[in-house]
Amino acid sequence: MTRHLAPVAVDAMGGDHxxxxxxxxxxxxxxxxxxxxxxxxxxxxxxxxxxxxATRSLPIEVQHATEVIDFHDHPGQAMRRKKxxxxxxxxxxxxxxxxxxxxxxxxxGAVMAGxxxxxxxxxxxxxxxxxxxxxxxxxxxxxxxxxxxxDCKPIHLVQFGLMGELYSRRVLGVARPSVAILSNGEEEAxxxxxxxxxxxxxxxxxxxxxxxxxxxxxxxxxxxxxxxxGFTGNVALKTMEGTAKVIGEHLKRAIRSSLVSSVGGLxxxxxxxxxxxxxxxxxxxxAPLLGVNGVGFISHGRSxxxxxxxxxxxxxxxxxxxxxxxxATAVAPAEALLALAQEN
Amino acid sequence: MTRHLAPVAVDAMGGDHxxxxxxxxxxxxxxxxxxxxxxxxxxxxxxxxxxxxATRSLPIEVQHATEVIDFHDHPGQAMRRKKxxxxxxxxxxxxxxxxxxxxxxxxxGAVMAGxxxxxxxxxxxxxxxxxxxxxxxxxxxxxxxxxxxxDCKPIHLVQFGLMGELYSRRVLGVARPSVAILSNGEEEAxxxxxxxxxxxxxxxxxxxxxxxxxxxxxxxxxxxxxxxxGFTGNVALKTMEGTAKVIGEHLKRAIRSSLVSSVGGLxxxxxxxxxxxxxxxxxxxxAPLLGVNGVGFISHGRSxxxxxxxxxxxxxxxxxxxxxxxxATAVAPAEALLALAQEN
Numbered sequence: 001m002t003r004h005l006a007p008v009a010v011d012a013m014g015g016d017h018x019x020x021x022x023x024x025x026x027x028x029x030x031x032x033x034x035x036x037x038x039x040x041x042x043x044x045x046x047x048x049x050x051x052x053x054a055t056r057s058l059p060i061e062v063q064h065a066t067e068v069i070d071f072h073d074h075p076g077q078a079m080r081r082k083k084x085x086x087x088x089x090x091x092x093x094x095x096x097x098x099x100x101x102x103x104x105x106x107x108x109g110a111v112m113a114g115x116x117x118x119x120x121x122x123x124x125x126x127x128x129x130x131x132x133x134x135x136x137x138x139x140x141x142x143x144x145x146x147x148x149x150x151d152c153k154p155i156h157l158v159q160f161g162l163m164g165e166l167y168s169r170r171v172l173g174v175a176r177p178s179v180a181i182l183s184n185g186e187e188e189a190x191x192x193x194x195x196x197x198x199x200x201x202x203x204x205x206x207x208x209x210x211x212x213x214x215x216x217x218x219x220x221x222x223x224x225x226x227x228x229x230g231f232t233g234n235v236a237l238k239t240m241e242g243t244a245k246v247i248g249e250h251l252k253r254a255i256r257s258s259l260v261s262s263v264g265g266l267x268x269x270x271x272x273x274x275x276x277x278x279x280x281x282x283x284x285x286x287a288p289l290l291g292v293n294g295v296g297f298i299s300h301g302r303s304x305x306x307x308x309x310x311x312x313x314x315x316x317x318x319x320x321x322x323x324x325x326x327x328a329t330a331v332a333p334a335e336a337l338l339a340l341a342q343e344n
Numbered sequence: 345m346t347r348h349l350a351p352v353a354v355d356a357m358g359g360d361h362x363x364x365x366x367x368x369x370x371x372x373x374x375x376x377x378x379x380x381x382x383x384x385x386x387x388x389x390x391x392x393x394x395x396x397x398a399t400r401s402l403p404i405e406v407q408h409a410t411e412v413i414d415f416h417d418h419p420g421q422a423m424r425r426k427k428x429x430x431x432x433x434x435x436x437x438x439x440x441x442x443x444x445x446x447x448x449x450x451x452x453g454a455v456m457a458g459x460x461x462x463x464x465x466x467x468x469x470x471x472x473x474x475x476x477x478x479x480x481x482x483x484x485x486x487x488x489x490x491x492x493x494x495d496c497k498p499i500h501l502v503q504f505g506l507m508g509e510l511y512s513r514r515v516l517g518v519a520r521p522s523v524a525i526l527s528n529g530e531e532e533a534x535x536x537x538x539x540x541x542x543x544x545x546x547x548x549x550x551x552x553x554x555x556x557x558x559x560x561x562x563x564x565x566x567x568x569x570x571x572x573x574g575f576t577g578n579v580a581l582k583t584m585e586g587t588a589k590v591i592g593e594h595l596k597r598a599i600r601s602s603l604v605s606s607v608g609g610l611x612x613x614x615x616x617x618x619x620x621x622x623x624x625x626x627x628x629x630x631a632p633l634l635g636v637n638g639v640g641f642i643s644h645g646r647s648x649x650x651x652x653x654x655x656x657x658x659x660x661x662x663x664x665x666x667x668x669x670x671x672a673t674a675v676a677p678a679e680a681l682l683a684l685a686q687e688n
Binding site for chain 1: 481491494495526527528529534535536537558559560561562563564572574575576578579580581582583584585586587588589590591593594595
């Protein structure tokens with residue numbers, strides 16, 4: 001199944017724990033049979049590999065890149081000025097067919113800028129989105145856009161809905177994904193001018209569009225694809241993260257204060273750990289870019305080896321479906337749907 | 345301390361569990377020395393009171409109101425057509441000084457409409473807000489607006505910041521409340537045109553303004569007042585609720601699946617209960633209206649007796665501070681701050 005697929009290009013220089021954790025994650029993926037190309041300064045790469053046991057026989061290549069974009073850099077400027085940066089070289093490999101996909105835990109704005117600059121967009125795609133894959137009570141709901149597009153127009157939300165539906169169906173294997181727009185209430189009259197216009201158009205699309213959903217529906221898995229502008233998406237995502245963290249803290253305090261029995265405390269902690277694992281973003285591995293001519297995954301800046309290993313696996317799975325070839329077809333009806341909705 | 349303060353007017357007909365749970369909550373509050381006026385059809389009120397033990401000697405009055413606004417009613421229309429509805433009668437009592445505050449677990453749009461219609465706004469207040477009082481890791485952070493104003497202009501956010509700061513300081517007793525605007529990143533360049541304009545103005549205000557905060561900061565208590573438009577506020581609030589619910593569900597499953605020892609399971613459940621209680625919205629009692637000439641609290645539609653009792657207590661505490669008298673002064677600098685920020 002995995003034959004004939006080029007390696008995943010891994011930006012070895014991106015993220016808080018680069019290059020060590022990134023190289024380790026790539027090695028772990030390679031050991032499980034996923035070929036990778038490490039991208040970064042060759043000397044650093046070779047040194048990291050040499051430091052680790054028995055890496056020579058693994059399907060790991062190294063691609064030299066002299067420059068590094070960090071979190072302080074302005075995404076667009078850095079992409080232009082640092083021409084030989086590791087993010088861009090990853091995308092070059094994808095564009096040349098030498099990599100099936102790329103992943104980076106670096107500056108997410110620069111990853112998006114690099115994707116648009118090097119890969120370009122499929123015909124008709126107005127704005128690529130960053131997709132957050134959520135740990136649903138059932139399934140993996142997609143939330144998009146999670147931050148690339150702060151100021152959105154109706155056409156953008158409509159396209160996010162159509163592209164997200166394609167991704168859920170083709171990559172996650174959901175037979176008929178349900179799609180909803182995130183709003184402040186379920187009734188049609190709720191929302192903003194933006195959400196109402198987009199909802200009107202998506203109602204006419206040949207997808208399972210369910211109208212509005214609310215913040216409380218994000219993690220249930222009742223909706224497979226949840227569409228929003230990048231500002232609201234970012235707020236919602238970080239609100240989920242923050243709430244989970246604060247609840248974990250409350251729980252720790254409750255265990256400490258009320259459960260004097262160390263056995264009970266230990267067992268409660270085990271339950272907490274099991275839950276954390278289920279909700280762990282590292283298991284999900286990264287946020288796919290959607291709306292560019294290739295497969296790219298943005299991993300969390302705090303990614304450790306496990307997160308990187310999983311991102312490599314997920315990126316490879318996504319590439320294998322060739323969903324990118326269908327993006328242009330997916331977004332094609334967007335403008336007509338909007339025009340039709342405005343007439344009615 | 346509680347002398348010379350009029351009773352709290354309680355809309356006995358609002359909420360999923362009205363009138364039973366509302367009347368019970370009012371009785372519980374009255375037993376603790378908080379005088380109340382139950383508002384609703386007199387026959388229903390008398391019957392509810394008669395059904396319960398030893399209510400005659402309690403500081404409970406009854407105010408007749410013939411009509412009820414329910415969740416299906418359009419807020420503004422219902423307020424005009426059903427002139428003798430229980431929400432409006434509550435506000436009449438506040439306006440006449442016969443009640444120090446009102447609470448309702450009914451149609452929140454109708455409560456806001458009634459507040460504006462009957463009480464009116466202090467001089468200079470453009471838009472009243474609904475404030476969500478959050479269960480912070482430390483303190484009680486305020487999030488406003490939580491849903492009354494979907495389409496906001498910079499002047500609205502600036503006023504929310506100034507009014508929220510006043511409320512945190514005067515009612516919650518925070519000496520110097522820190523204020524932030526909810527955004528998609530901490531850097532000044534992030535956000536939308538709306539948030540950037542409002543942040544520019546609040547930077548010049550004589551309050552402890554900290555710039556942007558993110559979704560992950562809502563529950564930490566690092567910020568005392570968090571300002572946002574009603575759309576984003578509603579999404580964030582429901583995202584917190586939904587995340588807490590899903591985490592609780594994950595935890596229950598983890599306890600069931602991994603902890604065969606029923607003792608360990610019980611102890612883990614105890615920790616979960618302790619945490620739930622700490623995060624329980626019923627303990628907080630309700631969402632204050634901010635920017636009208638009087639004290640009103642919107643309680644959750646699912647309010648039980650405990651939630652109502654707490655809302656009565658909180659509303660009374662708020663009324664005692666007479667913070668309403670200072671709202672006009674608080675918002676007075678808003679326009680000048682915006683003009684100054686635009687010049688720079």
